[in-house]
Amino acid sequence: MEMTACNVCGKIFGTSSGSVCPACRKLLDIVYEKARAYLRDHPRANMNARELAREIGEDERLVEILTIEGRFENKSEGLEENEVEKKRKLLLDDLQRNLTTAPQKQRETGTYGSDRHGATRREK
Ligand SMILES: [Zn+2]
Numbered sequence: 001m002e003m004t005a006c007n008v009c010g011k012i013f014g015t016s017s018g019s020v021c022p023a024c025r026k027l028l029d030i031v032y033e034k035a036r037a038y039l040r041d042h043p044r045a046n047m048n049a050r051e052l053a054r055e056i057g058e059d060e061r062l063v064e065i066l067t068i069e070g071r072f073e074n075k076s077e078g079l080e081e082n083e084v085e086k087k088r089k090l091l092l093d094d095l096q097r098n099l100t101t102a103p104q105k106q107r108e109t110g111t112y113g114s115d116r117h118g119a120t121r122r123e124k
Contacts, residue, residue: 007065020065031062032071039072044086 001014008024015021020028034056039045045055049067053060066072 008061024062028062028066031056031058032066034058035063035066035072044089046083046086 001016003012004015004019005012006021006024007019008027009021011021011023013021018025035052035058038052038056045052047055049064050060053063056063
C-alpha cells in the first residue's frame with residue numbers, strides 16, 4: 001500500500017487507489033449528492049466549480065475535485081452536458097425568435113415592441 005497526501009485535507013494516508021482519504025471521500029459523496037440535486041433543479045444554471053460550491057454552501061475545493069474526478073460527467077445531468085445542451089437551446093431560441101419576429105418587423109413596425117416583450121417573457 002502506498003502513502004499519499006490527501007487531495008482535500010493534505011493528510012498522509014495509506015491507499016491502493018485514489019488520492020482522497022476515507023474521511024474526505026465521505027465528505028465528497030455528500031457534496032456530490034448536493035451538487036447533483038442542485039444541478040437537477042437548475043438544469044440551466046451556468047456556473048463553475050466555485051459558484052456551484054457557493055450555491056450549495058460547500059467547500060470550493062471539494063466541488064473542484066469532484067469535477068476533476070469526472071463524477072458529474074458519469075451522469076446524464078453532468079456539468080459538461082449541461083453546457084452543450086444550454087448552448088443548443090440558446091441557438092434554437094435565437095433561431096425561433098428571428099423566424100417569428102423578422103417578417104413582422106418588415107410588415108408592421110408598430111407591433112415590434114410587443115413582439116420583443118413576448119420574446120423576453122418567453123425566456124423566463
Ligand atoms: Zn482528506
